[in-house]
Amino acid sequence: MVDAAGLYVCEMITTRALVERNVKTMRMIRFAPGESPRSIQLYGVDPDTVGRAVKMIVDEDLADHIDLNFGCPVPKVTRRGGGSALPYKRNLLRRILRNAVANAGALPVTIKMRTGIDDDHLTYLDAGRIAQEEGVAAVALHARTARQHYGGTADWSHIARLKETVTQIPVLGNGDIWCADDAMRMVAQTGCDGVVVGRGCLGRPWLFRDLRNAFNGSAERARPALGEVAEVMIRHLEALVGTLGSERSAVVDFRKHVGWYLKGFTVGAELRRELTSVESVDEFRRVTNNLDQGQPWPPNTDTPRGKSGERSKVLLPEGWLDDPDDGVVSEESDVSGG
The missing domain is CATH 3.20.20.70 (Aldolase class I)
Structure with a gap:
């Protein structure tokens, strides 16, 4: 499998x-x-x-x-x-x-x-x-x-x-x-x-x-410099264009990934802002040229990324917790994605 x-x-x-x-x-x-x-x-x-x-x-x-x-x-x-x-x-x-x-x-x-x-x-x-x-x-x-x-x-x-x-x-x-x-x-x-x-x-x-x-028992780990990370970001963005079928949609969707890729690296606020406001793949590629290509992989950077925080409560159907054995079927959403 x-x-x-x-x-x-x-x-x-x-x-x-x-x-x-x-x-x-x-x-x-x-x-x-x-x-x-x-x-x-x-x-x-x-x-x-x-x-x-x-x-x-x-x-x-x-x-x-x-x-x-x-x-x-x-x-x-x-x-x-x-x-x-x-x-x-x-x-x-x-x-x-x-x-x-x-x-x-x-x-x-x-x-x-x-x-x-x-x-x-x-x-x-x-x-x-x-x-x-x-x-x-x-x-x-x-x-x-x-x-x-x-x-x-x-x-x-x-x-x-x-x-x-x-x-x-x-x-x-x-x-x-x-x-x-x-x-x-x-x-x-x-x-x-x-x-x-x-x-x-x-x-x-x-x-x-x-x-x-x-x-497999190997101690080898990837520790890319910032220039290598930038190359991966561009490849990711280009692949996203192919998946979504729209360059505009891909560029907008990719904006949330920029901070995750750059976490731990020293990158100025203005440059980060530029990377999250570009309108095309070519523009994104041009802006990444301004990154410090040789900046080494930062230490202690394997820390939480993405969603965080707890919820005050879990939203459930009315009466959901009354009986764990009732086998009730709820109405399923017809919207894909999670």
């Missing part, structure tokens, strides 16, 4: 949008010629719709692997009972997993999840057991609750407990892996079989090479 460089999963796709062949959704699940393995990440709350989406993927040969997202903490997902809210409904979770696995055929189905809704409603151990019983190929745990969102520190001890509980399929750990050495510490502390990286790769696409080296 996974090659030496790891498995790369696409952006979260809603199952309803997929079965209805939403134009944006169909564009989001495209893969490059020869790309393998192809992995699609699905979000769904209705067992029948999830089953239809998985069958569609199999029948039309759209992917080689399916990952079901039960970890997303954003309000537009949890308020419909999806993402990290769904495992609280144990029977509903079981029905979704059973339908997914039954329709997947030879394709492996994996899941990702959080420890629970909040500290009073932890769900991951039950969810892990259910996943194992229903034939899921592997489970990944982000060691935070939905209420924690991306704040505080991930509690890796939960990953160790899940590994002790789920013994027949691989358990993958996620949360606060900012460099390859973090991944090695997680494996050593929890006994997990592998790691999942989310925010850690923001502005650090070479992290995956570092992870491959680390898991």
Whole structure:
């Protein structure tokens, strides 16, 4: 299922949008010629719709692997009972997993999840057991609750407990892996079989090479100078143009990446402002020429990037916490993305 460089999963796709062949959704699940393995990440709350989406993927040969997202903490997902809210409904979770696995055929189905809704409603151990019983190929745990969102520190001890509980399929750990050495510490502390990286790769696409080296026993790590980072930024932007099909959209979307790439480097405020206000790839390339190309990789820069902060509460459907066994199905959004 996974090659030496790891498995790369696409952006979260809603199952309803997929079965209805939403134009944006169909564009989001495209893969490059020869790309393998192809992995699609699905979000769904209705067992029948999830089953239809998985069958569609199999029948039309759209992917080689399916990952079901039960970890997303954003309000537009949890308020419909999806993402990290769904495992609280144990029977509903079981029905979704059973339908997914039954329709997947030879394709492996994996899941990702959080420890629970909040500290009073932890769900991951039950969810892990259910996943194992229903034939899921592997489970990944982000060691935070939905209420924690991306704040505080991930509690890796939960990953160790899940590994002790789920013994027949691989358990993958996620949360606060900012460099390859973090991944090695997680494996050593929890006994997990592998790691999942989310925010850690923001502005650090070479992290995956570092992870491959680390898991192969090599101490070699990427430490690019600022000029090399600029070259990667340009390649990223150019690839984004090809993906979105619009230079303007790509340039605007890429602005959020600039700070992540430059984190730790000494770059003046005016130059940063220029990089986040350019209107074309050529202009971005021109502005990067003003960077100190030889500035070395800064020390102690493998620190949090991306979203942060906790939520005061998790938005849930009315009465969601009343009965974990009622198996209620919420109305699924028809909007793709997470």
